[in-house]
Amino acid sequence: MSVSPVVLLELKAINLSFGSSQVLNQLSLEVREGEIYSLIGPNGAGKSSVINIINGIYQPQSGQIIFAGQVLHNYKAKDAPYLGIARTFQNLALFKQMSVLDNVLTGRVLKSHHSLLGALLSLPSTRKDDDLQRLKAEEILKLLNLQEYRDQLVSSLSYGLQKRVELARALAAEPKFLLLDEPMAGMNHSEKQNIAKFIQTINQQLGITIFMIEHDLAVVMDISDHIVVLDYGKKIAEGTPQQIQEHPEVLSAYLGTQALEAH
């Protein structure tokens, strides 16, 4: 997917604090349509807080959130899906005793046009809508290569597969902006490679803009178009993976020369 010059999300001078603890300090960033945008930094740098602000879970004390050209006032988590923002969580948030297909279908709730009466009477319009939701869910299963697990209970799947199901459910809402909170946490090398490939597929084939927090720098460097480095709630560097790897402040303050040499 080629990155468009159009800015899809803009955070302007965001300040967030909990009591006396300043989590984000005058943070500004711009995410362009079609890019894979990664936020990296040490633990406690404020990365998850950024995602929670974009997702409407936290409300910053000051600053502006602009999404698709619209300034978001009094923005809450319940508004995010309507704007086309979906997310996955650092810890899995799935219905473990439901099948993979049913989990993905729960992500279609906003796109469904059911009425209670229609469902009770099994009206043709309801059945048609059911078929459409199933078709859309099936397309996502195909994209993420989950067809063989369609009818399996989520609890019976490996951790890597469960992460992929969570990704599938987020995609079911047909978002234009996808937030991924440590999508590779707890995965082995091959699972990481796999999920990285699917993130690229989602970005390239569906044209979805990705905003990702991830600790695995090798993967971040491999798949990102743009990287921001956060430290103590402040942006210390940003640029392409190449620029980040050569940035002196990043090298000395965060990544350490050895880590990058290893990469």
Added chain:
Amino acid sequence: MSDYARSLISLLAYHATARPDAIALRHKKLGLWQHWSWKNLLELSERYASALYEYGFQNKQTFLIVSAPNIDVVAISLAIQALGGEVQLIDQSVDTLKTEDFLRHLAILKPDYILVEELEQLVSIETLRYHPIYIFYIEQSKLSTFEYDYVIAADKLLKNSNEKYRIDFKKTQLEPAQIAFSFERIESNQRLRVQYSHQDLIAEAKHLVQNHHLDHHEEAFVTRAFSSVGHIRYLWPSWLLAGFNLNIPETLNTRDQDRQIISPTLILGTNETYARVEQLIYNRLPSDKWLAKHYWHALQKQKNEEKLSLIDKFSFSLFKQVILEELGFSHLKVALTVGQPVKLATRNFYQSLGVKLHEWGEYAEWQSTQLDNSQLHSLPITTIT
């Protein structure tokens, strides 16, 4: 030779006339089994033939197909053959064919036309020092926009066709010796090829149909049609000759679940296929249940050709139906093996289930050609270094 059995095309036309509404093909797509009658298949194939003719495809030209089987690929392959063309296939599953291997095949085979499943497969195509007349793709991704006017979506092939030149398969006369399929493999500096004419394939099919009393009631299950010499050489022409149902699973990964649903009467596989399916059962046998343990021990005795006790035989009878249903073999009539024979232990395992594995056919006779310098120089730049 009966007139209708002169070519694969005349066989299709025959079934479309004799049993137009009988199901010819089932394919699972996006979780749903879809089916096509002989009449539907003939109509779609004729439409593709007309469209390909408009795109300049001619007698004796080659058309490389690199795709898992599905209705469009089946219809296009029949259309190619109806126009007197040769369907070229690569002897490797699409799932495992790497981009560099694909480009290497293209550079050496230089097919006149190409069909790929996904546009993504064409990434790096510009590194080739040749381009085919047309490349068609079935599924588009937003990955790349190809500006090349010779890269066309397969659905446009039909939409753009004005069917000015209608190709009627019933009137199509093909030479029985015309090559229908060829399989290709590139190994180091060698090109390996095996070709099958319409008459070769039909002769093999007649032999198979007669020997195993196959008729139009069979449900055949085919997973790797366009990447397996055995499937194309035996199952494909038998399908068209006997007029049975050909069932294509959703993906290679879902084949075990899909086979369970279809419960075919006819299957064909290699020794690896049967060993893999056998392993599925071992993996699922509960290790902590005494009955399952006993069954396991009885199986080991059967595999080692030891004498079975009455209790062993009883445990076989208890497990037999469940396992057959689990494997999708409960209606199995004919299980064919091609290539290397299966191991004795595996054969005994199936025998304990009442499934007799029939070795069938001869090894494919691959013709080898040494690649010369000019062919090696035509390889994509990335693969020379």
